Amino acid sequence: MPDKPVALVSGANAGIGLQVARDLARHGLTVLVGSRDLDRGKAAAAEIDGDARAVQLDVTDQASIAALAERVAAEFGRLDVLVNNAGVSFLGDPATPLAERARAGLFTEVPIDVVRRMFETNVIGPIALTQALLPLLREAPAARIVNVGSGGASLTLNADPADPHRRMFGIYSTTKSALHAATLGFAVALEPDGIKVNVADPGFTATALNNFQGTKTVEEGARHIVALALLGPDGPTGTFSSEEGPVPW
Numbered sequence: 001m002p003d004k005p006v007a008l009v010s011g012a013n014a015g016i017g018l019q020v021a022r023d024l025a026r027h028g029l030t031v032l033v034g035s036r037d038l039d040r041g042k043a044a045a046a047e048i049d050g051d052a053r054a055v056q057l058d059v060t061d062q063a064s065i066a067a068l069a070e071r072v073a074a075e076f077g078r079l080d081v082l083v084n085n086a087g088v089s090f091l092g093d094p095a096t097p098l099a100e101r102a103r104a105g106l107f108t109e110v111p112i113d114v115v116r117r118m119f120e121t122n123v124i125g126p127i128a129l130t131q132a133l134l135p136l137l138r139e140a141p142a143a144r145i146v147n148v149g150s151g152g153a154s155l156t157l158n159a160d161p162a163d164p165h166r167r168m169f170g171i172y173s174t175t176k177s178a179l180h181a182a183t184l185g186f187a188v189a190l191e192p193d194g195i196k197v198n199v200a201d202p203g204f205t206a207t208a209l210n211n212f213q214g215t216k217t218v219e220e221g222a223r224h225i226v227a228l229a230l231l232g233p234d235g236p237t238g239t240f241s242s243e244e245g246p247v248p249w
């Protein structure tokens with residue numbers, strides 16, 4: 001068994017995930033930098049101070065998930081922190097302006113194969129990865145799971161006709177609402193194991209996901225995710241929050 005706690009961050013080769021990996025390494029954890037493309041993961045891990053190691057991980061590929069779980073079992077025998085960060089907001093040309101991306105995601109517009117693929121990455125992926133890693137999370141003394149959700153996917157806020165953002169509520173937000181629901185399901189089921197599972201809303205953060213239009217830096221966006229990943233024994237489980245406080249489901 002390693003003496004240092006071990007964390008895995010999916011989609012850690014860029015954006016918020018890379019910053020979360022950087023911050024967890026700074027806190028003294030061994031960080032597995034999940035990346036679909038191993039070389040990009042290696043480049044990301046190389047720029048992190050501390051113990052950061054690239055691992056190949058495509059959350060839509062069960063073989064990739066299984067290989068990673070085997071590697072973590074063989075090398076570490078446990079996993080202390082899992083951050084389900086990998087996600088996609090749009091599957092078309094990345095140069096498409098944000099307003100057009102939002103329009104293309106509306107349920108009156110979005111092609112059904114895009115619906116399936118977005119659910120694969122944003123919902124089924126994190127569920128499959130979490131399930132595969134559960135035996136290793138149970139080996140850790142106080143494991144934590146953080147799922148990266150979105151305040152824009154709050155059903156409560158979007159159901160309010162006065163909400164200024166509800167016109168953008170489409171496939172991306174719906175996948176995140178589903179991820180929030182799955183988080184609660186894992187949190188309840190894992191209560192007897194003492195594993196805390198929470199949703200973090202990073203806020204509107206400048207990354208490739210939104211053509212770098214976000215108003216927060218990645219350092220700011222990563223902060224609350226890292227806080228939930230490092231929760232002490234008195235910390236909550238089954239919650240949805242941002243740095244500003246609780247977010248309605």
Ligand code: NAP
Nearest residue numbers: 011014015016036058059085086087150204205207208209
């Ligand atoms: P990003 O820079 O585009 O990063 C997304 C990451 O997910 C990339 O590393 C990407 O890898 C990875 N990824 C995509 N599909 C994957 C798959 N099938 N398997 C494994 N990794 C995959 O965007 P970001 O803003 O940092 O997003 C991180 C998380 O924050 C996402 O879950 C997003 O929904 C959430 N979020 C972001 C904001 C925001 O304003 N930015 C707000 C709320 C929530 P590649 O480089 O290989 O594509």
